[in-house]
Amino acid sequence: MNVRNEYRAKLVTADDAVKVVKSGDWVDYVTNVCFPSLLDEALSKRRDELYDVKVRGNLIFGPIQIAECDPTREHFCYNSWHCSAYERKLSDRGLCNYIPMVFRDCTEYYRVFLTVNVAMMAVPPMDEHGYFNLSCATGVAKGILEKADIVILEINDKLPHIYGAFDESIHISEVNYVVEGEHPDLPEFPIAEPSAEDVAIANAILPFIQDGSALQLGIGTMPNVIGKMIAESDIKDLSMHTELCSDAYYELYKAGKITNRQKRLFPGKGLTGIVFGSKSLYQWVNKNPEILIAPLSYVNAPEHIAQLDNMVSINNCLSVDLYGQINAETAGFRQISGTGGQLDYLTGASMARGGKAFICMESTFKDKNGELHTNIKPHFTGDVITDPRSQAYFIVTEYGAVNLCGRSTWERAEGLISIAHPHFRDDLIMAAEKQGIWRYSNKRNR
Numbered sequence: 001m002n003v004r005n006e007y008r009a010k011l012v013t014a015d016d017a018v019k020v021v022k023s024g025d026w027v028d029y030v031t032n033v034c035f036p037s038l039l040d041e042a043l044s045k046r047r048d049e050l051y052d053v054k055v056r057g058n059l060i061f062g063p064i065q066i067a068e069c070d071p072t073r074e075h076f077c078y079n080s081w082h083c084s085a086y087e088r089k090l091s092d093r094g095l096c097n098y099i100p101m102v103f104r105d106c107t108e109y110y111r112v113f114l115t116v117n118v119a120m121m122a123v124p125p126m127d128e129h130g131y132f133n134l135s136c137a138t139g140v141a142k143g144i145l146e147k148a149d150i151v152i153l154e155i156n157d158k159l160p161h162i163y164g165a166f167d168e169s170i171h172i173s174e175v176n177y178v179v180e181g182e183h184p185d186l187p188e189f190p191i192a193e194p195s196a197e198d199v200a201i202a203n204a205i206l207p208f209i210q211d212g213s214a215l216q217l218g219i220g221t222m223p224n225v226i227g228k229m230i231a232e233s234d235i236k237d238l239s240m241h242t243e244l245c246s247d248a249y250y251e252l253y254k255a256g257k258i259t260n261r262q263k264r265l266f267p268g269k270g271l272t273g274i275v276f277g278s279k280s281l282y283q284w285v286n287k288n289p290e291i292l293i294a295p296l297s298y299v300n301a302p303e304h305i306a307q308l309d310n311m312v313s314i315n316n317c318l319s320v321d322l323y324g325q326i327n328a329e330t331a332g333f334r335q336i337s338g339t340g341g342q343l344d345y346l347t348g349a350s351m352a353r354g355g356k357a358f359i360c361m362e363s364t365f366k367d368k369n370g371e372l373h374t375n376i377k378p379h380f381t382g383d384v385i386t387d388p389r390s391q392a393y394f395i396v397t398e399y400g401a402v403n404l405c406g407r408s409t410w411e412r413a414e415g416l417i418s419i420a421h422p423h424f425r426d427d428l429i430m431a432a433e434k435q436g437i438w439r440y441s442n443k444r445n446r
Helices: 003-010 014-020 037-044 085-092 103-112 135-147 196-208 221-231 247-254 279-285 342-351 409-418 422-434
Strands: 026-031 053-058 076-080 118-123 131-133 150-155 169-171 177-179 214-217 239-245 270-275 291-293 311-316 319-321 356-360 364-366 372-374 394-397 400-403
Touching: 003 177, 014 037, 014 150, 014 177, 026 135, 037 118, 037 150, 076 085, 103 135, 118 135, 135 169, 135 270, 135 291, 196 221, 196 356, 196 394, 196 400, 214 221, 214 247, 221 247, 221 311, 221 356, 239 247, 247 279, 270 279, 279 291, 311 342, 342 356, 372 422, 400 409, 409 422
Parallel strands: 026 053, 026 118, 053 076, 118 150, 150 177, 214 239, 214 311, 239 270, 270 291, 311 356, 356 394
Antiparallel strands: 131 169, 364 372, 394 400
C-alpha cells in the first residue's frame, strides 16, 4: 500500500483510538516532550468505564489527565521511571509510584520482563518514506513500541526531527492508529541563574576539565549551570556524549566549545538519548547533522562511555553520608527524582582513560521552617542509596571537591567533613568518632 494511503487508513480521532484500552491493561506514555497529551485527555474521559489501567511514563511535565481525574486510583494507576518536578508532586499526592531502574537497562526491562498492551507517544509528522522520527524520546521509545500489542502515534508538529544513529524511527506499517490535533509550543526549561553555591561548585570542578574532554551533564539545575559556566571558561574542543541534551550544550556550542573532533566514538557528532530544554535548543537539534540521538542502552552503556578519553561526568545528588554512599533520588521516603543515568556515567567515566566523575550538591538545605540542615550525613537511615560507596568518585560542594577513590573509611570521613558546612563539622566529627571511622590523628577540618 502507498504510505500516504496507509496513513489515511489508520488516521482516527483520539477518542476513537483510546477505545482499544481495556480494564487491566498496561499502557505506556514513553517520555518527556513526546508525552501524548491528546490521547491522555481522551483516555481520561473513559475513567468511569475502565478499572485498573496501569500507565508508565517518565520525565513528563504534565498535566497527566488520567492521574488528575482519578484521586482514588481505582481506574488509572500512574507510574514513573524518573520523576520530573510535576511527577514528584503527583507522588506527594499519592498519584504516582516510582519504578527503580538505571536508564541503560530500561528498554531491556520491556523486551524481557514487561507487558505493554498499548503504547502511545507524540512524534513529528511522517516523512515521504512512511517513517516517523522518535524525536526527543529516542533513548527509550523503540524498545517500548516494539513490545506493545497496539501502537498509537499522536502527531505533534512542534517536535524536532533529530537524526539518529539507529532505532530513531518507526514505519507506518508498524503503527495501528495515528491521531492528529493542535498542540501548544513545547514546554521550555531554560538554565536558571546560578546561585553563589553553584558558582563555587563549578569553580571547584573546572580545574579538573581539560581541553578535548568528553562531557556528560546530568538532569537538574546544577549540571546545567555548571555547563553554562564551562561555556564561559577557557576550556575548548569539547565533545558531547550524554544521556540528556539540555541547554547547557547549546550554550557550549554557541561559545565554540563543542567540536566533537577528539571523540573516538562517532567522531564529529554529539551523541544523546533524550532532549528537552528551550525553544532554541529544539531548533538547534532539529535536522542538525552534528547531533545524533540513539537508545540509552547504547549511549549509557559503561563499555561505550569508557571508550571516550578524558570523559567527564557531572551529576547532582541530594545527600552523601560519611561512608561515601550517595542519595540522588529521595528525601527520606519521599521520592524526588530517580536513578536515571547517574550510575551509568559514574561507572563508565571511571573506566575511561583520564575519566572523572563528579557528584555535586550544596552542603546544606533549609526545611520549611527555615532551619539549616547538612546534606553530608553521619549515615543514612531511610534515604535510598543511588550510588554505592564502592563507586563514589569526586564529591563536590561549595567548599571544594574530594576524591574518594581508594580511600579508607576514615579518609572518606575526613575528606567529606572538609567540604561540609563549617557549622556542622564538629557534629560530624563526633558522629565519625562514634561510628569508628575517625582517627585521633585526623585533622579537625575547621
